[in-house]
Amino acid sequence: MIPVAFPIGLAIILFCLGIIGFIVRKNAIVIFMSLELMFNAANLLFITFANQFQQVDGHVFVIFIMVTAAAEVAIGLAMIVTIFRGKHSVDIDQLASLKG
Amino acid sequence: MTINMLIFLFLAVVAIAAAVGLILSRNPVYSAMYLIINFLAVGVFYLVLGAPFIALAQITVYAGAIMVLFLFVIMLLGAAKPKEVETLKWQRPLAIVLAAAILLEGLYALITRISITVTTTAPDAALADPKTLAQLLYYKYSLPFEITSLILLVAVIGAVVLTKKAVKEEVK
Numbered sequence: 001m002i003p004v005a006f007p008i009g010l011a012i013i014l015f016c017l018g019i020i021g022f023i024v025r026k027n028a029i030v031i032f033m034s035l036e037l038m039f040n041a042a043n044l045l046f047i048t049f050a051n052q053f054q055q056v057d058g059h060v061f062v063i064f065i066m067v068t069a070a071a072e073v074a075i076g077l078a079m080i081v082t083i084f085r086g087k088h089s090v091d092i093d094q095l096a097s098l099k100g
Numbered sequence: 101m102t103i104n105m106l107i108f109l110f111l112a113v114v115a116i117a118a119a120v121g122l123i124l125s126r127n128p129v130y131s132a133m134y135l136i137i138n139f140l141a142v143g144v145f146y147l148v149l150g151a152p153f154i155a156l157a158q159i160t161v162y163a164g165a166i167m168v169l170f171l172f173v174i175m176l177l178g179a180a181k182p183k184e185v186e187t188l189k190w191q192r193p194l195a196i197v198l199a200a201a202i203l204l205e206g207l208y209a210l211i212t213r214i215s216i217t218v219t220t221t222a223p224d225a226a227l228a229d230p231k232t233l234a235q236l237l238y239y240k241y242s243l244p245f246e247i248t249s250l251i252l253l254v255a256v257i258g259a260v261v262l263t264k265k266a267v268k269e270e271v272k
Contacts, residue, residue: 001102001104001219001220001221002102002104002105002108002219002220003216003217003218003219003220004214004219005211005214005215005218006108007145007149007220008210008214009210010112010115010116012203012206012207012210013116013203014115014119014138014142015202015206016199016200016202016203016206017116017120017122017123017199018119019195019199019202020123020196020199021119021122021123023191023195023198023199024123024191024192024196025123029128029131029170029173029174029177030122030131032170033122033132033135034122034123036135036162036166037122037135037138040138040139040142040162043142043158044142044145044146047149047151047154050149051149051150051151051221052218054221054224054227056227056232056233056236059151059153059154059233059236060233060236060237060240060241062151062154063154063233063237064244066157066158066161066162067251067252068248068251069162070161070165070252071251071252071255072255073166073169073170074169074255074256074258074259075255075258075259075262077169077170077173077259078258078259078260078262078263079262080177081173081176081177081262081263082262082263084177090177
């Protein structure tokens with residue numbers, strides 16, 4: 001089998017790509033997708049360690065993370081739709097109304 | 101080099117390429133497609149790591165339901181791709197530098213803490229059985245399970261309330 005370090009390294013790389021996407025992109029929908037990428041990297045870590053320590057608890061936590069991600073996406077996309085109705089844009093740089 | 105190693109390397113390249121494509125593509129629809137490829141690659145990887153139930157949940161829930169939601173909203177808002185105007189000139193380089201710093205930090209911790217000789221174990225039928233997972237979920241983690249159901253309920257109500265208010269204002 002493969003060394004445990006490889007999937008962990010893949011998770012780290014995916015997480016960092018998610019961070020880059022989250023900060024660099026201006027489209028709110030793409031930002032949410034980058035967030036999903038980071039959730040996915042965390043899930044990969046859970047599954048890898050569940051495999052290494054032969055414990056199923058990691059799988060349970062992955063299920064919880066999936067539920068949380070689904071809830072977050074539902075709320076987030078509802079917010080994006082609401083913002084789009086008011087501003088006619090999903091560019092987060094346009095959303096500076098709270099700046100004071 | 102074993103067959104598992106080849107599978108891992110292939111999936112890793114696909115996953116990373118899809119993630120890079122997600123960040124770089126101008127069109128949100130392409131971004132969503134790249135994310136689906138990424139989810140599928142990671143899902144197959146879960147199978148290799150002996151988590152078939154999670155792998156299928158990943159494909160149905162993530163690559164299926166959540167991405168359909170994303171695509172639905174992209175289509176609803178019109179697949180317009182407005183030019184991303186740069187308001188802060190230093191933001192992009194700084195983001196890449198900081199993410200590279202986190203990447204190096206993580207890889208350093210990985211190299212110093214985890215020996216290369218520790219390997220993953222072959223998929224175990226007893227551990228991969230959904231029955232084991234269900235017993236853990238409904239006995240040991242029954243309270244968190246109930247709380248997540250509450251989170252889902254709140255999310256459903258929240259999504260309906262958030263989008264309904266705007267419709268009312270438009271009617272008035």
